[in-house]
Amino acid sequence: MNKSENHKPIVTRFAPSPTGNLHIGGFRTALFNYLYAKHFGGKVVLRIEDTDRERSKPEYEKNIHEGLEWLGLKFDETYKQSERSAIYSQYVSKLIAEDKAYVSKEEITAEDIAEAADPKAKGAKKRSEVIRFRNPNKVINFYDIIRGEISVDTTELGDFVIAKGIDEPLYNFAVVVDEFEMGITHVIRGDDHIANTPRQILIGAALGAHMPIYAHLPLILAPDKSKLSKRKGARSLTEYRDDGYLPEALTNFMAMLGWNPGTEEEFFSRDELIKRFDVAQVQKAGAVYNEEKLRWVNREYLKRKPHVEIATAARPFFERSAEFQKNGWSISDGHMMKLVPVLLDRINVYTDITKMVDDHEFDYLFGQPEYDPKDMIWRDETGPERTKEFFEKVLEILEAAPEESFKDSESVKSLIWAYATDMGRGAVLWPIRFALTGKMKSPDPFTLLTILGKKEGIKRLKHAHKLLA
């Protein structure tokens, strides 16, 4: 890291508005701001942009904090624009005094009145007086770390409104005042703000502020390549949390959406990301969000977790199932631990467990399954008589085996394997597995025996044997 050339400490910011829950797009912006600042040993500030009193809601603000906390993003400073109105009005007054802005009398048309009557209209409730910025009508050039030079003629913007009143600053104005007051050196934000940049630069110049360095991140897209929105399936971070996604997996995945270190590595811890991250390397084009891949990344992280941790985290997802509750099932800690290998082989995310329980895939865990005895017979040529013999022999072996042998599937396997191989593995193993689960598809019989334990396992095999009589 080039410490020597950084005289000024870097300060970045994440500035969400509490008009909705925090989604993955917002998270990625927050993450990139965080990674960039931390890479250079700088600061990140969190600024809640709640100047829109109508649309800002406390519950959204809470959701933003919860999401960020879940992902472990810690901010060095936190501000809320609604608590800073004195600062904004001071700057508005200054601009007016310097004739860089002025109070404008607005004509209210019949159209405006009609609009105001319609709650869905965007420009509802027009003021008769607003504060407008005196646009010097210049061509603005700025350098974007990701996109390079961008040039825009601001003439067509006209004298845009910067505040509804002296105490009611609008977004573009409040942002510029804050960037200035908070000493923000780098503005890293979504691509959709690129159109706001010229007017913010204009306001900044009028304020005598030093222009921050901009980096506009490509948007995260829905599968149809349009901006990802709630309607397009964007879920809030807290929903990912509630579904049991691992925060480190989501972080890794999001960091790789639009950025990569230029190598073929794909797994990075938070610290590695801080060390490697560079905004200049982020992709210019928007990236389609692919949940399948997220699920795969999550699974990779799951596989590296200690089994105890998985057992503990997975339990609530069993209990959450409607079937589980309806049947009054329960599951012990010992069971959970034994179940981990089975889970690891078939889930990507904890919430998959709930679906599987609801789909009756785990019914066998909770009691003697019901089934048609005919399905127990491997193939017609085996027949019920021979199958009965297999049960008898296997039962004999299992009953003689010590409890110890049921600790892991390899031990169980070693008990039965030789016999099964002699008699024909399918002919012996299929009936056992089926007797244990009553299902055409399930984990292997050895694993099942460790999960169910010696007592229950033997009980089910005896039951099956009786059904064949």
Add this chain to the structure above:
RNA sequence: GGCCCUAUCGUCUAACGGUUAGGACAGUGCCCUUUCAAGGCGCAAACCGGGGUUCGAUUCCCCGUAGGGUCACCA
């Protein structure tokens, strides 16, 4: 529509003028195997089009095309 931005497999991407255009997810085939998973090994799959510049363009420039963003007294 104006302005702005973007363009490599279906998706995320590597390549920073010279490669059989690489990897990952998804897909598919085979192997393993008592079923289902998991796993292993393969396969298929892309440089948007046209002009330049250059000995040589996926890469640099221009035009076209397509997609996206934005055009509030929202943020």
